[in-house]
Structures are given as C-alpha cells and as structure tokens.
Amino acid sequence: MYIKDVLFLFSFLFLLHSCKGQNTELLELTDGVDTSAGGVSVYIINTPSAIYHLEKKGGGLSSMIDKDGVDWIGFNNVKGSGWKGEYRGFPNAIHHQDGDYFHAMNAGTDSSISEVKIETDEHVRIVFTSDNKQWQGQWDFYLDRCDFTMSKVSSGYNYWIQYEGVPGGEMDSTDFWYASVDTKKHEINEAFVGDLPSPEWMAFGDEKSSRMIYMLHHQDDELPDNYVSRPYMTVFGFGRENKEKFLNTIQTFSIGFVESKEYSVVNETINKLVK
Numbered sequence: 001m002y003i004k005d006v007l008f009l010f011s012f013l014f015l016l017h018s019c020k021g022q023n024t025e026l027l028e029l030t031d032g033v034d035t036s037a038g039g040v041s042v043y044i045i046n047t048p049s050a051i052y053h054l055e056k057k058g059g060g061l062s063s064m065i066d067k068d069g070v071d072w073i074g075f076n077n078v079k080g081s082g083w084k085g086e087y088r089g090f091p092n093a094i095h096h097q098d099g100d101y102f103h104a105m106n107a108g109t110d111s112s113i114s115e116v117k118i119e120t121d122e123h124v125r126i127v128f129t130s131d132n133k134q135w136q137g138q139w140d141f142y143l144d145r146c147d148f149t150m151s152k153v154s155s156g157y158n159y160w161i162q163y164e165g166v167p168g169g170e171m172d173s174t175d176f177w178y179a180s181v182d183t184k185k186h187e188i189n190e191a192f193v194g195d196l197p198s199p200e201w202m203a204f205g206d207e208k209s210s211r212m213i214y215m216l217h218h219q220d221d222e223l224p225d226n227y228v229s230r231p232y233m234t235v236f237g238f239g240r241e242n243k244e245k246f247l248n249t250i251q252t253f254s255i256g257f258v259e260s261k262e263y264s265v266v267n268e269t270i271n272k273l274v275k
Contacts, residue, residue, distance in 0.1 A: 026121040027143055037062040038077035040105055043114075045124055045141045049257050052146055058105035059112040059128035059137055060089045061146075064165075064213070066257055072204075072213045073165040074233070079107045083232040090215075090255055091148050092162040094135055097245060098154040101130045102137045112137075127151070135159075145256030145273065150247070158245035161253045162237040163215050168206025171232050178203045178212070179227075183263050188234070192227040193241070199274045200225055202236055203258065203266050212266055216254040218275045223247065 028046040033039055034053040040062055042053040053063035055075075062075040076085035086106040094101035099110045111131050118125035124141040129152075136152035150159060167175040167188070175188035179202040186192075188204075196202065198220035205212035217225070217238045224241035227234070239247035258269045 027124060027141060029116070029119055029124045029141075034062045036071060037075050037104060040077060043116075043126060045146075047141060047143055049144050049259075050146075052141060054126065054139060055104035056114055057111045058103050058109040059101060059114065060092060060103040060109075061255075062089065062104035064090070064255070066209075066211060068209075070169040070209070072167060072169065072257075074169070075104045075106075077104070077106050083230045088164045088166070088233055090161075090163050090165070091137075091253065092164055093137070093150065093159045094130070094157075095160075095245070097157040097159060098134055099130055099132055101135050102128065102148075130154075145254050147252055147254050149250065149252040151250055153248055153250065158239070158248045160237040160240040160245045160247060161215075161217070161251075162235065162240065163202075163204070163213070163255070164233050164235055165204075165213070166233055167204040167213065168209040171229070171234065172206075174207040176205050176207070177227065177234075178205070178263050178266055180267075183267075185263070189229045191229070192225075194224065194226075195222050196225040196238075199271060200238065201270045202227060203270070204234060204236075205261050207261075210261065211257050211259050212261060213257055214255070214266065214270055216270050216273060218252040218254070218273075 030044045032044045034042045041056045045052040051065040055062045063071045064073045065071050075088040089104045092103045103109045112128040114128045126139045128137045134154035138149040138151045140147040200217035203212045203214035223246040225238050227236040258266045
C-alpha cells in the first residue's frame with residue numbers, strides 16, 4: 001500500500017507540474033532570451049496557439065513556435081548566414097527605406113524603442129518606435145493570432161510585410177502553400193507573381209505537420225503580393241515585387257497558425273478574421 005501511495009503522489013505531482021507548465025487558456029507576457037536566435041533579448045508571448053519571441057531591439061519576430069515545439073521562423077543573428085538565418089523573420093518591413101526596422105536584430109537592423117501598452121489575459125499590445133522617430137509598428141497579440149499594424153509611416157517612403165521562414169521547421173520538398181488566388185495546393189518552389197484577391201492571404205504548410213502558418217492583409221489593394229522560394233526559406237511579401245516596396249499607408253496584417261491542412265478550413269478560419 002505504501003508503494004502504491006508513493007506512486008500515486010508522484011503521478012499527481014507530475015500531472016500538477018505539467019499543467020502549471022502549459023498555458024492552454026490565457027495569454028502570458030514575460031521577458032527572456034531566444035537562445036535559438038543567438039541569445040537575443042525578447043518578449044515572450046505565450047498563447048494557446050503559439051509562442052512568439054518578439055526581439056526587443058529590432059522589433060520583429062525571431063521565433064514562432066507551434067504546439068509541438070517547432071519554430072516556423074528560424075531566425076539567427078549570425079552575420080553572413082543569409083537565407084539560413086539572418087534574413088528570416090516577420091514582418092521585416094523596413095529595408096533601406098529611411099532605415100532598416102521591424103526585423104529581429106541582425107548586423108543590418110536599426111534599433112527601435114518598445115513600450116508595453118496593454119497587458120491582459122487575452123490581449124497584449126507592444127508598440128515599437130524607430131530610433132529616427134519616423135516609423136511606428138504596433139503588435140497586438142491575442143489568444144488565436146498576432147496582428148501587426150504599421151501605425152506610422154515615414155513620409156515619402158514605402159514598406160512591405162514579409163514572412164521569411166521555414167514551414168514545419170525546415171524548408172524542404174514536403175512544404176507547400178495555399179492562397180486566396182485559388183483552391184489549389186502549390187509546391188513550395190512554385191512562385192506567385194501578382195496581386196492576391198480579397199481577402200489577401202497566403203498560408204504555408206508541411207506534409208509532415210498537422211497545421212499551417214498564415215499571413216493575412218486586412219486591407220485589400222491592387223498592389224503586388226509576390227512569393228518566391230529560396231534554398232533555405234520562404235520569401236513572401238505583401239506589397240512586394242522583386243525588391244520593390246509598394247505600401248505607404250497605415251495597414252494591418254495578421255499571422256497565426258491554423259490547426260488543419262485542408263484548404264476549406266484554412267480559408268474559413270482566415271476569413272473570420274477580416275476586419
């Protein structure tokens with residue numbers, strides 16, 4: 001009986017510890033270090049659907065981790081790593097346009113100042129202001145997604161919003177994408193050139209994963225939204241064609257996971273988010 005009691009107590013304590021280690025209902029904001037990204041300082045936003053690492057100096061996501069512990073961004077700050085690390089991130093918005101902002105801090109990123117504006121169990125808002133005071137990016141984290149709003153645009157300059165990452169943790173031949181342009185499953189190395197129809201969205205998946213990552217543009221336009229694959233990462237951009245940027249007004253974008261690989265489910269989930 002004693003041994004059974006000990007085993008029962010051990011099992012109970014293990015279960016209690018496991019439950020305390022998982023946040024399945026609420027949103028939690030903490031400070032930390034993203035070791036996979038080279039030890040950069042980050043805000044850690046733990047949600048029921050994802051764990052976001054928001055790099056504190058650059059103002060971009062360095063990691064976005066799913067329920068299985070897989071990072072779909074894979075940024076690291078090693079200079080010269082290129083597509084294998086330093087280029088990756090979201091939204092990677094300001095590049096040689098009155099500075100380089102809203103990218104996890106690498107050798108070419110300019111710094112920003114951040115301030116936590118809202119912190120509740122269901123909503124965290126963090127605002128980044130560029131060091132030249134001309135750009136401002138607002139991050140809103142919810143239970144099911146993250147919104148990024150370019151809330152201030154430097155006069156006379158343009159930006160884009162990009163997902164440069166690794167579907168399912170690694171860029172390989174088992175990856176694929178869907179988009180609002182049609183209902184087809186496209187191979188990861190198939191490019192898209194043109195303007196996505198409303199509501200503008202693209203989602204990336206991996207045959208080995210049960211989920212997909214999506215990006216949504218809440219305001220429809222007639223500007224290019226191009227995707228090309230690279231050997232080690234995706235390069236998808238709202239308001240991007242080749243290396244040209246086209247966005248120049250206040251706009252909102254969402255990024256999140258859908259727990260399905262079915263086009264109909266992905267499309268329905270994203271359409272419910274359109275503001």
